[in-house]
Every structure is written in structure tokens, then in C-alpha cells.
Amino acid sequence: MAFMIAQRAFIKxxxxxxxxxxxxxxxxxxxxxxxxxxxxxxxxxxxxxxxALHELVHEGVFYRTKQLKGNDPKVDFQEIVIYHFTxxxxxxxxxYKKQVKTDLDRCIGMLTKAEADNYN
Amino acid sequence: MAFMIAQRAFIKxxxxxxxxxxxxxxxxxxxxxxxxxxxxxxxxxxxxxxxALHELVHEGVFYRTKQLKGNDPKVDFQEIVIYHFTxxxxxxxxxYKKQVKTDLDRCIGMLTKAEADNYN
DNA sequence: GGATGAACAATCTGTTCATGG
DNA sequence: CCATGAACAGATTGTTCATCC
Numbered sequence: 001m002a003f004m005i006a007q008r009a010f011i012k013x014x015x016x017x018x019x020x021x022x023x024x025x026x027x028x029x030x031x032x033x034x035x036x037x038x039x040x041x042x043x044x045x046x047x048x049x050x051x052a053l054h055e056l057v058h059e060g061v062f063y064r065t066k067q068l069k070g071n072d073p074k075v076d077f078q079e080i081v082i083y084h085f086t087x088x089x090x091x092x093x094x095x096y097k098k099q100v101k102t103d104l105d106r107c108i109g110m111l112t113k114a115e116a117d118n119y120n
Numbered sequence: 121m122a123f124m125i126a127q128r129a130f131i132k133x134x135x136x137x138x139x140x141x142x143x144x145x146x147x148x149x150x151x152x153x154x155x156x157x158x159x160x161x162x163x164x165x166x167x168x169x170x171x172a173l174h175e176l177v178h179e180g181v182f183y184r185t186k187q188l189k190g191n192d193p194k195v196d197f198q199e200i201v202i203y204h205f206t207x208x209x210x211x212x213x214x215x216y217k218k219q220v221k222t223d224l225d226r227c228i229g230m231l232t233k234a235e236a237d238n239y240n
Numbered sequence: 241g242g243a244t245g246a247a248c249a250a251t252c253t254g255t256t257c258a259t260g261g
Numbered sequence: 262c263c264a265t266g267a268a269c270a271g272a273t274t275g276t277t278c279a280t281c282c
Contacts, residue, residue, distance in 0.1 A: 002164060002253090003127040003164075003253080004124045004127070004129070004227075004255095005124065005231070005275085006127065006272095006273070006274095007123040007124070007273075007274070008273075008274090010123070010234060013234060014234070014237070014238065016238075017237065017238045021131075025243080025244095026243075026244070027242065027243050027244075028243095034234075036237070037230065038234075040226055040229060040230050040233075041226070042123060042226075042230060044123075045274075045275055045276080046243095046244090046245095047245085047246085047274080047275075047276085047277095048273090048274075050244065050245065050246090051245095051273095051274095054245090064149050069242085069243085075246095077281095077282055078243065078280080078281090078282060079243080079244090079245070079281085080242090080244090081243085088160050091244065097238065097239070100238075101235070101239060104231050104234055104235055106160055106161070106162075107124075107227075107231055108228055108231050108235075109160060109231065110160050111125070111224050111227055112159065112228065113156075113157075113160075114130060114133060114134070114147070114224055115221070115224055115225075115228075117134070117137065117156070117233065118133050118134065118136075118137045118217065118220075119217070119221060120259065122274090122275095123274085126251095126252070126253095127253070128251080128252075128253090136280090144265080145265095146264075146265070147263065147264050147265075150264095165253075165254055165255080165263090166264095166269085167253080167255080167256095167266085168252090168254085168265095169252075169263065170254095170266065170267090171253095171260095171266095174266090189263085189264090197261055198261060198263065199260090199261080199264080199265090200261095200263090200266085201262065201265070217248070220276095222263065241282105242281100242282085243267085243280100243281085243282085244279100244280085245278105246276070246277105246278085246279080246280105246281080246282085247265080247276100247277080247279095248275100248276085248277075249274100249275090249276080249277095250273105250274085250275080250276095251267090251272105251273085251274075251275095252271100252272085253270105253271085253272075253273090253278090254269100254270090254271080254272095254275075255268100255269085255271095255272095256267105256268080256269075257266105257267085257268070257269090258265100258266080258267080258268095259264100259265085259267105259281085260263100260264085260265090261262105261264090261265085
């Protein structure tokens with residue numbers, strides 16, 4: 001058993017939730033996470049977001065489509081990659097989230113214990 | 121800023137507290153931590169304990185003395201390494217613990233937030 | 241600046257090996 | 262088995278570079 005939850009798993013958890021909510025593409029999700037954790041002084045590195053996305057694709061949870069960001073190609077040629085659940089991806093994701101939940105609880109327990117054990 | 125607290129820091133925290141309480145040597149502290157976290161399925165690896173101890177010595181927090189485990193050399197020749205605070209080690213340790221406390225709080229906050237954000 | 245991807249280097253961690261009583 | 266230490270291999274991570282619009 002590992003010590004703490006890995007950053008990778010933590011990010012995957014958020015990515016899955018964001019895809020559930022149809023927030024689509026990498027860069028946007030990166031900015032979203034940065035904003036959420038700004039007050040914690042944590043800024044997920046860009047590379048980790050993409051690695052996590054690639055892994056989820058590789059694991060058969062997501063598949064990718066490409067589209068232009070703007071609806072009118074004349075206006076914006078920026079191509080973005082959108083992620084969607086595969087047929088059994090939703091089920092896989094559900095299971096994954098369940099496992100992560102267990103791990104989150106375990107980590108919170110250990111950290112709380114450490115505070116109790118080491119500070120008055 | 122790193123994502124989560126490092127295992128190294130977590131272990132150092134416990135080592136400092138244990139030395140404060142005059143629980144002396146590496147192997148014993150290892151067993152102690154294993155026992156404490158057994159229910160969490162976490163078993164700190166032996167190498168990490170020693171690395172953490174070496175670092176604390178290197179950082180000038182601890183110094184080492186050697187002694188035989190049994191008081192009677194005829195009974196037990198097992199040599200053990202005892203750790204003590206250096207002159208300014210106590211102060212350094214206090215500061216270190218303070219920093220770790222901040223980090224523990226931060227981590228608990230992030231993990232709790234993750235549960236709130238990703239589960240119902 | 242927005243968006244994606246890959247390469248690279250550093251760090252951290254887990255397992256194994258080595259030594260001795 | 263108790264006790265310490267080091268070596269080694271692998272995984273994770275952070276920074277940087279590359280590319281395109």
C-alpha cells in the first residue's frame with residue numbers, strides 16, 4: 001500500500017467528475033483545477049493533467065474527439081480535444097471513484113492521526 | 121508547492137516526537153510506526169526510517185550515540201544507535217513541526233475538498 | 241495568449257542486498 | 262530474528278522545450 005494518494009489519482013478523480021459534467025477539454029480543466037486550489041497554494045502542473053487524460057484514454061474510460069473551439073471555423077481555428085465516456089467507461093469510472101474515495105478517507109484518517117499524535 | 125506531504129516529512133515528524141519522548145533507536149521507532157498505522161494498511165518501509173534519521177542528523181537536529189542494547193554486555197552485544205537533540209536541535213525541530221502542521225492542515229483541507237467536490 | 245504534447249531531469253519511494261550479533 | 266546501512270530499480274513528479282493557431 002502506498003503512503004498517500006498520488007497526485008495522478010487525485011487529478012483523475014477531478015477529470016472524471018468534470019467529464020461527467022461535460023466540461024470538456026484539457027486546458028479548461030487545468031484552469032478549473034488551478035482556480036479551485038488556488039487558496040491551497042496548489043497548482044496542478046499542466047503535464048500531469050495531460051498525462052492523466054492520456055492514461056484514462058488508455059484505460060478505456062474516455063475516448064477523444066476533436067473540434068474547433070469556436071463554432072464558426074472562420075472565427076477561430078483553435079482545435080481542442082474533447083473527452084467523453086466510452087460505453088463501459090462510465091462503469092469503470094464509477095468503480096475508480098469508489099476506490100479513490102476509500103483512499104481519500106484513509107489519507108484523511110492518517111493525517112488527522114498524525115496531528116493528534118504529534119501536537120499536544 | 122508540492123501536492124501532498126511527503127512520506128519523508130511525515131516520518132520525520134514522528135521521529136522527532138519519539139525522540140522528544142526518549143524512544144530511542146531506529147528499529148524500535150520503525151516497529152512503533154508500523155504498529156500505529158497497521159489499521160490503515162500503511163507500513164513505513166525500513167529504508168525510509170533510516171533515511172529520515174540520517175537526514176535529521178545531517179540537518180543538525182539529532183546527533184547519535186551508540187550503545188549496547190542490554191545493560192550487561194555479557195548478555196547482549198547488540199549495538200544500537202540512539203538519537204538525541206543537538207543544542208539547537210530542539211529549536212530546529214520545533215520550527216520543523218510547525219511547518220509540518222501547516223502542511224498537514226493544508227492536505228486535510230484539500231482531501232476534504234476533493235470529497236466534497238466529487239461525491240454527491 | 242490558448243491549447244496540446246513530449247522530453248528531460250530530479251526526486252522519492254520500494255525492494256533487495258549486505259553486514260553483523 | 263534484531264539492527265543498521267547501502268544499492269538498485271522504478272515510479273512520480275516538475276520544468277522545460279516544441280508545435281500550432
